Amino acid sequence: DGGITQSPKYLFRKEGQNVTLSCEQNLNHDAMYWYRQDPGQGLRLIYYSQIVNDFQKGDIAEGYSVSREKKESFPLTVTSAQKNPTAFYLCASSGVGVTNEKLFFGSGTQLSVL
Amino acid sequence: QKEVEQDPGPLSVPEGAIVSLNCTYSNSAFQYFMWYRQYSRKGPELLMYTYSSGNKEDGRFTAQVDKSSKYISLFIRDSQPSDSATYLCAMSRGGGADGLTFGKGTHLIIQP
Numbered sequence: 001d002g003g004i005t006q007s008p009k010y011l012f013r014k015e016g017q018n019v020t021l022s023c024e025q026n027l028n029h030d031a032m033y034w035y036r037q038d039p040g041q042g043l044r045l046i047y048y049s050q051i052v053n054d055f056q057k058g059d060i061a062e063g064y065s066v067s068r069e070k071k072e073s074f075p076l077t078v079t080s081a082q083k084n085p086t087a088f089y090l091c092a093s094s095g096v097g098v099t100n101e102k103l104f105f106g107s108g109t110q111l112s113v114l
Numbered sequence: 115q116k117e118v119e120q121d122p123g124p125l126s127v128p129e130g131a132i133v134s135l136n137c138t139y140s141n142s143a144f145q146y147f148m149w150y151r152q153y154s155r156k157g158p159e160l161l162m163y164t165y166s167s168g169n170k171e172d173g174r175f176t177a178q179v180d181k182s183s184k185y186i187s188l189f190i191r192d193s194q195p196s197d198s199a200t201y202l203c204a205m206s207r208g209g210g211a212d213g214l215t216f217g218k219g220t221h222l223i224i225q226p
Contacts, residue, residue, distance in 0.1 A: 004157075031211060040122060042202070042218035043158075048211075056212070090157055094211045101146045101211050105157030 003027065006091050006106035012114050013078065013085060021076045021109045023091035030096050032074035033103065036060060037088040046089075049074055078111060086112050117141050120203055120217030128225050133190040137203035137217045140184065144205040144215075147179050149188045152200045152219065161201075162188065193224045 004025045013019045025032065034046040045058030049068040063082025068074055078085045088110050092103040120137045127133055135149075146165055150158035162177040164170045164186075170177045176189040186205070190197055203217040 006157075033211060040218060042120075043216040045212065045214075050210070050212070058212070088155070092157075092211070101148065101206050101208070101214060102160055102163055103150075103158075103211050103214065105159065107157045108155065110155070 004091055004093055004104055004106035006089075006109050008109060009107070011109055011111045013111060014114050016080045018077055018079050019111070021078070021089055021091075021111070023074045023076065023106060024072055025074075025091075025093045025104075025106075026072060027093055027095075027104060028071075029093035029104070030071070031094045031100065032068070033092045033094075034058075034064070034066065034074070034076045035090040035092065037090060037108075043090065046076065117215050118203065118205065118217045121220055122218055123221040124223055125220055126223040126225060127193060129193060129195060131193050131224075133188075133193050133197070133222060133224075135188040135190075135201050135203075135220050135222070137186050137205075138184055139186075139205060139215075141205075141207070141215075142181075142184065143207045144181075145208050146206045147177070147186050148204040148214075149175075149177055150202040150204060152202060154199075158202055195224045195226050198222060198224045 007022045031050045033048040035043040047066040049055035065077045091106040118139045149162040152158040167181045174191045178187040200219040202219045206213040
């Protein structure tokens with residue numbers, strides 16, 4: 001089945017630790033995105049990538065890093081500089097052209113601080 | 115004023131009722147309008163996608179866009195308990211999903 005796979009479903013971070021969230025897609029989409037969702041806050045864009053080996057900061061990039069070495073993969077690292085990392089993280093992808101506003105989302109990763 | 119306003123609810127209605135969900139926005143440059151449905155602790159899924167003003171119908175769902183009033187709506191007919199979810203509106207100027215602005219979502223509860 002085509003889709004976006006996020007792992008793990010739940011992740012716990014100790015203070016001062018970096019953690020990496022995985023996102024893989026087999027939709028052959030060029031663009032991929034990371035969003036953060038907090039209760040009552042809606043979705044906020046962290047980073048996005050429109051092509052391999054290139055990515056741009058979104059609205060709340062501080063304390064996060066990404067890489068895009070393969071078209072299918074867009075991992076997100078939550079660094080120790082992110083002081084409030086507890087949130088639900090969503091990865092998404094989209095095609096190009098007239099449908100490039102249509103996002104397809106993964107099932108999310110809940111990150112909590114120990 | 116926030117770019118996109120959406121009442122967080124919860125909105126509780128009996129099964130079979132017609133549901134009306136709404137968003138208002140301030141940026142007149144928005145041209146693409148979407149509604150996503152999100153079940154608890156799952157990723158959002160695209161329900162409706164509309165360009166510019168007008169209506170679009172898909173089964174029990176109807177999306178309306180009124181650009182003159184900067185107001186969009188999602189109607190759900192013959193609502194079912196399985197429709198209970200959070201509904202997010204989203205909109206963009208065009209040119210890519212990196213320009214999407216989301217509402218905060220309305221939590222909908224359909225009572226059996």
